[in-house]
Amino acid sequence: MKTRVFILITAVAGIFGFALLAGPRPINPFAMSGLDREILLFVRLPRLVVAALMGGGLGASGAVLQGVLRNPLADPYILGLSSGAALGAAAGIVLGVSFFGALTVPLLAFAGAIGTGLLVGLMGWRRGGIWPERLLLAGIGVGFMLSAVLMLFLSVSSNEGLRRAILWIFGDLGMSDWKLIPYGALLIGLGLAIAQRRAKALNTLMLGDDLSHSLGFSPRKETALLFVSVGLMTAASVALGGMIGFIGLLMPHIMRFFVGTDNRILLPASALGGGALLVVADLIGRTVMSPTELPAGMVTALLGAPYFLYLLRRRDVIG
């Protein structure tokens, strides 16, 4: 297991370094022009950090959520947080809110996602804690409702900005800059820290509430705490660069094949794997059709899905 973790960390570090220097126009770190330096520090590096944070947050929150809901199909977006983010951004644009300048859309998206998270958490709350089934259904219901409101906005408004807000929600890393990164890192780091501290409780929750209780945890409270961690990571990730599919749903499964089910290792592994995958996807997205950029979310799925299917097939042959 130690070797596997070591391999994973080395691979991720290598990927980050490579993605920073490679691209349609590679940068030689030993012979950088002024322009190269500017591009490296203010375009590529923030973009890489945002991709790593988003992918990491999604990977880890997917792993947490699949454990809490005891459902291998759970995806962080299933809680409706992304719909809330889209609606928040769109509503702000329609109402002409712009007092945060360039941070307006991300802030509105974050507010929408957190607001949705609170609503879903409230609906999932009963008798002193959160119940997984209620949470899942509340998330799906609230998500549908918010998407419908968003569609209503889109149908009745000819505001061009609205369409663009929707476009933004579908994922864009190209405009990443340093401004958002401290907040994103703080929120995703906080979410990851909570989840990591409660990883033992999450392991027991996967066995069922009664066993979790028997092993010395309060399943309702642990579920609530873990939901807060998922909410922070997902909302921050959507606010950083919109929605990126695949990672939250399938990276935890890929990592389970690789490091096993124990969440104390799985959570950081999913974060590392998710971050690395999004960084690679973004590298490919900005390279293959340069100077046109492909959406990273599409590339993650194109890259990740076949690998996942391969693992699935191989495991079936052995098991």
Added chain:
Amino acid sequence: MSSDKKKHDFILELDNVSFSYERELNLIEDLKLGIGEADFTGLLGANGSGKSTILKLLAGILKPAGGSVSLWGKPMTSLRHRDRAKLLSYLPQVLDMRVPFGVGELASMGLYPYGTPPELTVAEALGMVGLSEKRDTLITNLSGGERRRAYIAMTLLQGAGILLLDEPLANLDIKFQVELIRLLRELNSTRKISIVMALHDVNIAFQFDNIILIKEGRVIGTGTPENVLNEELLKKAFDIEVSVHRLEEGSFITY
């Protein structure tokens, strides 16, 4: 029965407990029940008699609407979850079989309540349940009996003096049933663990030291199998005529 002395010995006790699930009539009313140290107790009753509910009340999973549950003389609600876990383990009837933890990984979850592990090691616990060879096998690849034993290894590491099991013999072959009873009996005598097991099979009930017979959430008989498992009480509990045969090798019923 010198009830005063007995009551003092109880390490886990329900006192005048009442409980009902939401929007239903009281399933359990004024229930009194006690478990002593190193007991080997069968909680016997028909399906739907409230065995599982009583077990969950004993485990502290369900909170009584009235009355109190005490563990080693202290109210259950006054104990921190972690401290309670060091005294009391519970295994549900249905054990998850989808999450691919390794056997050793699963067993070591029994150590979660502890900062520093107690004297028993994971290898020893797996040895005691006969799963030494399967430490790295995934629980998804075990048979039903093996999986049950892996969870028992977990409770052994948990080190609690009381083990509550909800219908652990259900869906097991006769061989696994016998093996599991033997294992629990051994743990009961060597490690002084109080075992409380919900069950509905009267013939297995004869193997316990102590039987609590349940009907519709009430205790209708308690004591040794010889005293409790008679034709009159069994008809009351199961609503069917049975004959009890007592032989030197053991007792059994026919119907």
Added chain:
Amino acid sequence: MLRVFLMVLMLFISVPAMADPPKRIVSLAPQITEILYALDLGDNIVGVTTFCDYPPEAREKPKIGGMSNPSLEAVVSLEPDIVVMTTDGNPKEFQARLETLQIKHYVFTARRISELPDAIRDVGAALGVKERADEFAGELQRTLNGFRDKKTVAPLRVLFIVWPEPLVVAGPGTAVDDAIELLGHENIAAGARLNYPKYSLEEVLRQAPDAILIGGMGQEDMKKVSVGLLDRLKNTSAVREGRVYYMGDGLFRLGPRVVDGIEEMADVLDEACK
């Protein structure tokens, strides 16, 4: 039998009748509406899209839905003599539905500025206003030629931004690109493979445009949403030396007002050359 014969006869008779302009026209795109007004067919329009806002009186016409999602029911209920649609914005399926319902329609296919005069001649011929269309198209052609002949002496490298975040720019094959070329300048995004590509910020920095144009309706709004982008581009000569200009949406519609759009672009780029 006689009735069928008469109906067939009617079909033949109705064909030469089209020499007169159709009385009931439905337009499925804003630039079509503008062209129809320019050809003096405004009074004959009975339905437009929700996006048809020019000329102002077009807003008073009954609406048949959006460009990408026109309502078939609304179109049919207007009993149009002809529906004029475009390949640039209307769904192909809609044309198929019109065909099955045997509703006469004309499809406008021009996407480039150079194609516009001929396209106007064709649509005019189809709508029985050939003379007016020829006259209008001739005038348009002369204006366009005028722009070309007035070629600038100092060609600029230009980036035309359609939306700042995500960065979407006008690429090859667009009216914007045509206009930049017509005025003798260079569109730095001409090498992209899409009409409106999502463009790499890194490339903008490397290609260092001399002038940045930001297009779209509502210039104040565009200014607000562009703050972040321009901050990222602050080291390019265009931003540093103040050659960033906000323009209207004239070039986004391949209609009569494309001339105004080119005019506007010519003015700001002339200023940029100084």
